[in-house]
Amino acid sequence: MLQYIIILLDDTATSFCHYSIPHHRASKLIDLDDLKNGIRFAMIENLMIQFVYPNYELPTRHIEAINSIDHIDIKPYIGEREDNSDVIVFNKIPSNLLKDKYPTTIFRLTPQEFFDFPYYLAKETFKKVERLNIVIKDIDPIQAWDLNRYNDKLKEMSDWIEQEYCNGNTPQWNILTDRMFLSKMNNCGAGDTTITLAPNGKFYICPAFYYENMDDSIGNVNAGLDIKNQYLYKLEYAPICRHCDAYQCKRCLWLNRRMTLEVNTPSHEQCVAAHLERNTSRSLLINIRKHGNFIPEVDNIKEIDYLDPFINREKWQQENL
Amino acid sequence: MQLRDSRQPWKDGMAKNITFIVTKDCQLACKYCYLVGKNSKEQMSFEIAKQAIDYILSHEEDFKEESVVWDFIGGEPFLEIDLIDKICDYLKIEMFRRDHHWFDSYRFSFSTNGINYHTDKVQQFIEKNKEHLSIGITIDGTREKHDLNRIYKKNEDGKERGSYDDVVRNIPMWLKQFPHVGTKVTISSEDIPYIKESVLHLFSLGIHEVNINCVFEDVWKNGDDKLFENQLLELADAIIDNELYKENVCSFYSELIGKPLDPKRDNQNWCGAGMMLSVDAAGNFYPCTRFASYSLRNKKPIIIGNVYRGIDKNLLRPFLTLDRITQSPQKCLDCEVASGCAWCQGENYDAAKTNTIYERSTAICLMHKARVRANNYYWNKLYRKLELEGEREEFEKNKKEVKQEIC
Numbered sequence: 001m002l003q004y005i006i007i008l009l010d011d012t013a014t015s016f017c018h019y020s021i022p023h024h025r026a027s028k029l030i031d032l033d034d035l036k037n038g039i040r041f042a043m044i045e046n047l048m049i050q051f052v053y054p055n056y057e058l059p060t061r062h063i064e065a066i067n068s069i070d071h072i073d074i075k076p077y078i079g080e081r082e083d084n085s086d087v088i089v090f091n092k093i094p095s096n097l098l099k100d101k102y103p104t105t106i107f108r109l110t111p112q113e114f115f116d117f118p119y120y121l122a123k124e125t126f127k128k129v130e131r132l133n134i135v136i137k138d139i140d141p142i143q144a145w146d147l148n149r150y151n152d153k154l155k156e157m158s159d160w161i162e163q164e165y166c167n168g169n170t171p172q173w174n175i176l177t178d179r180m181f182l183s184k185m186n187n188c189g190a191g192d193t194t195i196t197l198a199p200n201g202k203f204y205i206c207p208a209f210y211y212e213n214m215d216d217s218i219g220n221v222n223a224g225l226d227i228k229n230q231y232l233y234k235l236e237y238a239p240i241c242r243h244c245d246a247y248q249c250k251r252c253l254w255l256n257r258r259m260t261l262e263v264n265t266p267s268h269e270q271c272v273a274a275h276l277e278r279n280t281s282r283s284l285l286i287n288i289r290k291h292g293n294f295i296p297e298v299d300n301i302k303e304i305d306y307l308d309p310f311i312n313r314e315k316w317q318q319e320n321l
Numbered sequence: 322m323q324l325r326d327s328r329q330p331w332k333d334g335m336a337k338n339i340t341f342i343v344t345k346d347c348q349l350a351c352k353y354c355y356l357v358g359k360n361s362k363e364q365m366s367f368e369i370a371k372q373a374i375d376y377i378l379s380h381e382e383d384f385k386e387e388s389v390v391w392d393f394i395g396g397e398p399f400l401e402i403d404l405i406d407k408i409c410d411y412l413k414i415e416m417f418r419r420d421h422h423w424f425d426s427y428r429f430s431f432s433t434n435g436i437n438y439h440t441d442k443v444q445q446f447i448e449k450n451k452e453h454l455s456i457g458i459t460i461d462g463t464r465e466k467h468d469l470n471r472i473y474k475k476n477e478d479g480k481e482r483g484s485y486d487d488v489v490r491n492i493p494m495w496l497k498q499f500p501h502v503g504t505k506v507t508i509s510s511e512d513i514p515y516i517k518e519s520v521l522h523l524f525s526l527g528i529h530e531v532n533i534n535c536v537f538e539d540v541w542k543n544g545d546d547k548l549f550e551n552q553l554l555e556l557a558d559a560i561i562d563n564e565l566y567k568e569n570v571c572s573f574y575s576e577l578i579g580k581p582l583d584p585k586r587d588n589q590n591w592c593g594a595g596m597m598l599s600v601d602a603a604g605n606f607y608p609c610t611r612f613a614s615y616s617l618r619n620k621k622p623i624i625i626g627n628v629y630r631g632i633d634k635n636l637l638r639p640f641l642t643l644d645r646i647t648q649s650p651q652k653c654l655d656c657e658v659a660s661g662c663a664w665c666q667g668e669n670y671d672a673a674k675t676n677t678i679y680e681r682s683t684a685i686c687l688m689h690k691a692r693v694r695a696n697n698y699y700w701n702k703l704y705r706k707l708e709l710e711g712e713r714e715e716f717e718k719n720k721k722e723v724k725q726e727i728c
Contacts, residue, residue: 228674237679239642261623262639262677264647269635313642317589 014076019208034201179281187251191233208254249274462519503530539684553695578661579693595640611667
């Protein structure tokens, strides 16, 4: 069931996820009528709107339209505090320590930037942010992503998070702490719970689908939605994911399609990365609980002997017999 | 020479099927052929075949099936008999040299139009490899039925010429060499009126197993299902009244079809795409031949690697995790006669609204239901007859179940 709509206010609206804006893409502001129609669509369909901003000031009429509805703002970091933004996106590691306090913050990092992410900066960052989401960008070819180093870095960060929790702080870090609190899948939801309105007035599964192929639309603000094979975006129709308990996984359908040609099938590398996060979260939860009572309503994360659920496919069949 | 029984598929379910698309050329231009991109320019080179073999045999850990079927298709594979002979020699030498677990557990398989079957080169190849060989000749039935679709490419005069006479002359030799072999018949809309006489004709030629299926493409017209049912009912009468069931089997009639399926217990995929491997003249690997460009009307090919880079296992994951429920519409899950209703993953992909293999085409739905009704009639009539004659027990003890071949 649809619950959210992402509205890209400009072709150069910041990425907040794995995809990157093509370098040649010039600024193109969403037409005011399309924006208003998109807002009207969201109101009728009862969807929460997430506006994604470019790095320049929008025209007054656009701001007035945006403020006509309850919404969430996602803005790029442009060197000064954005008072009214719910989510701030850093497209690289800030060169200096953050000066202001931020709400939800997204760091879009290359694999190398993540590996180099300094311990002290993480520590200082969490003094300024309520929640940090790390999103790995430029993972193409994803096979080149060094998953052993990824695992090492997760463990390094996990040790520090453990200390923070023991000190009474509760930093939220998507790849390390989310899984501790989850008891079911909490994925991206593109095409299922979330759609995107692009600056050309057309709907897309997510921003990445728009930037990859503008002809890949699923309707427009005038004619409405037309999502072909919508069931394929649902968890129940994802043969690997529906058996999986790496609940924090973004389950990025765009990466799925790039790597396996099917939106409902993750690559081996995505599964391994998600399970490294899951397993590190498991250890983190166990370690935190050694220091005292911690989220007693949540079960331990069970121990598993695989990093890619794909290897269990024959067992799933056997279980059904 | 008389070769081994091939009534049951060799090493059924335990063999890896690896297909060489040795040519996209064929003498024929069959009207129902799904190969929309046939041409006379794309012949496989030995070097490509060699590289494919080297890759496959050097990755034994990825090919753990206990046996292998090396399949050669076209177009018409026997147009490239010299190349095939060279490939097969190389395969035998390499499997032996590498002490590969497939050595002495392999088979060479061919589906041919039969036109060149009698030629010296083909016969020499058969003699040379007779212990490891399966050959199927496609003949659609009577001359009228066969020549309706299986016609030669047009000459300059533009006239159609059927291939029946050039095929049927080789049938005795084929049956002598492979006495228990079956043939494959494909039914399209235009073929429906000829089904009964065609199957009976094939039986009369000495072909005791007729594997027959309807094309999966959306070619069916209003009323075809009723015509189809009537043909199958008449065929059932002919088989039972003339006691042809004692020596012959026709895959249309099976006790396994026409029952509801359990969503959990019967959730496996029908098609083997992804568990097979095909390689074409360019050295590209496919999950099945049906995903090569010359097989697709509407979609881009799905290439899962090539002889230079190997196989991208990520591209195989969707195929290897496919199940019935995930790709079937609700009407198929609720269907009370679902068992035996087949699908082809390649046709599903080609006909899908999006670029997915997870959307099951249901163009065959009414034809399957018609088949089920005729199938019910066949078994009810046959068993009543056998009971009245006191032969049912003996029949059940000895009856042969034909594997449902779909492609």
